[in-house]
Amino acid sequence: MIEARDLTKQYGDKTAVHDLNFTVRPGIVTGFLGPNGAGKSTTMRMIIGLDAPTSGRVTVNGRQYRDHRAPLREVGAMLEARAIHTGRSARNHLLAMAATTGIGRRRVDEVIDLVGLHEVADRRAGQFSLGMGQRLGIASALLGDPATVMLDEPVNGLDPEGILWIRNLLKQLAAEGRTVFVSSHLMSEMALTADHLIVVGRGTLIRDVPVAEFIASASSNSVRVRTPDPSRLRALLTGEAVSVSSSTEGQLDVTGLSTDEIGLRAAAAGIALLELSPVQASLEQAFMELTADAVEYRTLSSSREEVAA
Incomplete structure (x- = not known):
C-alpha cells in the first residue's frame, strides 16, 4: 500500500506537488494520470526516496x-x-541488483524468463531496442518479488504482443494481492488495465475514483438510436425538454429520454x-475534459482554437 499525506514538493519558487493526499490499495491496478x-x-520519485518532500509524508507498506x-x-519501481549500465548484459545488471539485497541467481533467471528476455539475457543492454530495454526495466522492478509495484509508462516502446503481455501481467499481480501503481499517457490502455484512477493536474489532486465512475462523470445523458425510419422516430420523440439531433444518416442522438422510454415509444x-x-x-x-484547465503546455493550434471559440 502507498499512502501520501499532505505531500508537497517545491523547487525554488516552483511548486511541483502541492498538498497531495491519496492511498494506493492492494488488489487492484491503480492508474496515475495527469498532463x-x-x-x-x-x-513517484518521492515515493521511492529519490526526492525528499518539502513537507508532508509518503509511505510504502x-x-x-x-x-x-x-x-x-x-x-x-521502474521510473526510467x-x-x-549499457556495457553490462541484462543478466549481469540483474545479478548486480540482486547482490545488494541477498537475492539468488534463481530469481534472476525467473524474471528474465518472465519478461521474455531469455534469448538475449547475455547481450549488452546498450544494444537493446526500446522495447527490450523496457522489459529489462520491468524485470528489475519485479526482481525482489515485491508486494508493491510502481511503473512509469510501462508500455512505452512495446509492440502489440508486449502491450498485451504487460496488461495481463499487471492484472495478475493485482489479483495476487499486490499494490500496482502505473503511470501512463495511453488512455486507451489505461481503460483496459486500470480499476481505479488517481488524476493530478498542476501538482494537485483532481480525482481519486474508480475508472467507471470517472468515465460516467464525463458522459452526456444522451442516447444513440439507429432506425430505418429516423423521420418518424424524430417526430415521435421531439418534445418539451427533449432534443433530437442527427450526425449520421439513420442515427439519432436523443437527450431527455431514457433508453426504456425511447424503446417503449418506438x-x-x-x-x-x-x-x-x-x-x-x-x-x-x-x-x-477534466484536465482542460490543468494543461501546462499547449500546442499553438489548440490555443488558436480556444481564442476562436
Whole structure:
C-alpha cells in the first residue's frame, strides 16, 4: 500500500506537488494520470526516496522507503527503463541488483524468463531496442518479488504482443494481492488495465475514483438510436425538454429520454430499432475534459482554437 499525506514538493519558487493526499490499495491496478508537468514523476520519485518532500509524508507498506531493510523486496519501481549500465548484459545488471539485497541467481533467471528476455539475457543492454530495454526495466522492478509495484509508462516502446503481455501481467499481480501503481499517457490502455484512477493536474489532486465512475462523470445523458425510419422516430420523440439531433444518416442522438422510454415509444408506434444505447465518453474524452484547465503546455493550434471559440 502507498499512502501520501499532505505531500508537497517545491523547487525554488516552483511548486511541483502541492498538498497531495491519496492511498494506493492492494488488489487492484491503480492508474496515475495527469498532463505533462502535472507532478506525476516528482510524486513517484518521492515515493521511492529519490526526492525528499518539502513537507508532508509518503509511505510504502507503512514505512518510508528508506526505512525498509530490504527495499527491493517491498517495492519494485521502474521510473526510467534505460537507467542501466549499457556495457553490462541484462543478466549481469540483474545479478548486480540482486547482490545488494541477498537475492539468488534463481530469481534472476525467473524474471528474465518472465519478461521474455531469455534469448538475449547475455547481450549488452546498450544494444537493446526500446522495447527490450523496457522489459529489462520491468524485470528489475519485479526482481525482489515485491508486494508493491510502481511503473512509469510501462508500455512505452512495446509492440502489440508486449502491450498485451504487460496488461495481463499487471492484472495478475493485482489479483495476487499486490499494490500496482502505473503511470501512463495511453488512455486507451489505461481503460483496459486500470480499476481505479488517481488524476493530478498542476501538482494537485483532481480525482481519486474508480475508472467507471470517472468515465460516467464525463458522459452526456444522451442516447444513440439507429432506425430505418429516423423521420418518424424524430417526430415521435421531439418534445418539451427533449432534443433530437442527427450526425449520421439513420442515427439519432436523443437527450431527455431514457433508453426504456425511447424503446417503449418506438414499440408502440411500430418503429424498428437497430441500436438503442446510452452515449458514454471514452477514458480519453473524460480525461481531456477534466484536465482542460490543468494543461501546462499547449500546442499553438489548440490555443488558436480556444481564442476562436
